[in-house]
Amino acid sequence: MELNTIKPAAGAKHAKRRVGRGIGSGLGKTAGRGHKGQKSRSGGFHKVGFEGGQMPLQRRLPKRGFKSLTKHLTAEVRLDQLAELPVDSVDVLTLAQAGLLPAGAKFAKVINTGKIERALELRGIGATAGARAAIEAAGGRFAE
Numbered sequence: 001m002e003l004n005t006i007k008p009a010a011g012a013k014h015a016k017r018r019v020g021r022g023i024g025s026g027l028g029k030t031a032g033r034g035h036k037g038q039k040s041r042s043g044g045f046h047k048v049g050f051e052g053g054q055m056p057l058q059r060r061l062p063k064r065g066f067k068s069l070t071k072h073l074t075a076e077v078r079l080d081q082l083a084e085l086p087v088d089s090v091d092v093l094t095l096a097q098a099g100l101l102p103a104g105a106k107f108a109k110v111i112n113t114g115k116i117e118r119a120l121e122l123r124g125i126g127a128t129a130g131a132r133a134a135i136e137a138a139g140g141r142f143a144e
Helices: 079-083 092-097 129-137
Strands: 074-078 107-111 121-123 141-143
Touching: 074 079, 079 107, 079 129, 092 107, 107 129, 129 141
Parallel strands: 074 107, 121 141
Antiparallel strands: none
């Protein structure tokens, strides 16, 4: 194969449609734009979503939902990760030093995944209902 013999595949290239070039082209006179109106004229387009002055759909529909601004600040910690910690009193700083929190996390919440067999004291850390029950069943407690 040589650079001067390379050609595109058959049918891959086709001539650009030339509008407004007479009756014989099939796209003469109005050039496929129909008769009259804003869209038939040069420069006759409007912004996306514009409905001719009617209240646009995105403004007619109600606003829904809620997006938490602190979602990325909270990290999850599993019960089995807590069980492996060498300390008896756990707070956010302890979890960060142990490498259990991602960078930028300011809050932690314990989720009920895995088992815990020993008593831990958790300070300033949230927990799901199942995780709270498991920690308290193991003799642990939550100090707020």
